[in-house]
Amino acid sequence: MAHRTHRNGISVMQLAEMFPDEEAARRWFESRIWPDGRHCPRCKSTRTREVKAAKPMPYWCTDCRKYFSVRVGTVMEASRLPLRKWVYAIYLHMTSLKGVSSTKIARDIDIHQSSAWHLLQRIRKAFDAGEDNLFGGPVEVDETFVGGKEANKHESKKLHAGRGVVGKTAVVGAKDRATGKIKAEVVEDTTAATLHDLSR
Ligand SMILES: [Zn+2]
Structure with missing residues (x-):
């Protein structure tokens, strides 16, 4: 059977479960930015x-x-916004086909619009530059941008949501080797075929 890629995406509810508090967001950024310690x-x-x-x-x-x-040396360095708000803003940016507006970010994560505008500028800058620090190293395909593989996680970080989409669904960031640009898509199935498709 030919493999079919589902791009239904993760829900805001799933995102909320993955990042229940600032501590969870901090640990997640640290694991991405310092994968080897x-x-x-x-x-x-x-x-x-x-x-x-x-x-x-x-x-x-x-x-x-x-x-x-964890913020030092990344686009988050000068920001005082909670890391969890960064996660949500990045999610909104990645999941919006036509690009998310700063007014929507401001409304959805409860920050002033001027802050949202600056936040969005920095997120775009990071994505355009393919900022490695934000993506945890010079990866070409990173299937653990949001969520991550349950099997690789420390027991305390596992979602314990059973089998299914929660631990497996990922936002995939694929980095173009030539241009260094990151393109990101939410995929439900992160098999090799899916990743190959995205990395072309
Ligand atoms: Zn030092």
């Missing part, structure tokens, strides 16, 4: 430690002796 975004050192009291920069680099967070 935390390192300093400035000097790349892995000699870092967590300093829980040091919010909003909870990590300390022993080598360059500076605090950092």
Whole structure:
């Protein structure tokens, strides 16, 4: 049987379940940006430690002796918006065929329209530049942009939603090798065939 790609997308409800709070969003960004373990975004050192009291920069680099967070070195660096709002805005951007407006972002994630406008500019910039930091490394096809594979997750991060779409549905970001541009689509089935199709 020929493989058919379903592009029904994940629902806002599923997104809400994946990111119930700011902590979940932070952990998710960290797992994407530091897939091989935390390192300093400035000097790349892995000699870092967590300093829980040091919010909003909870990590300390022993080598360059500076605090950092998951935002440093990404388009989120200068932003004070909660990471969860970034997730929602990125989701809106990725799932809107004609492009999401800043008025919709402002309404949906409850921020001022001027903030929404700047947020959208940064998201577009990241996507246009194929910003690797936001996508967790120089990947060509990344099927774990939202959600991720249940099997790869730590027990505490698993969704425990049973079999089905929750753990498997993914927003796929495919990076064009030549231009470095990211294009993203929500797919329900992340088989090799689907990913190959998207990466062309
Ligand atoms: Zn450092």
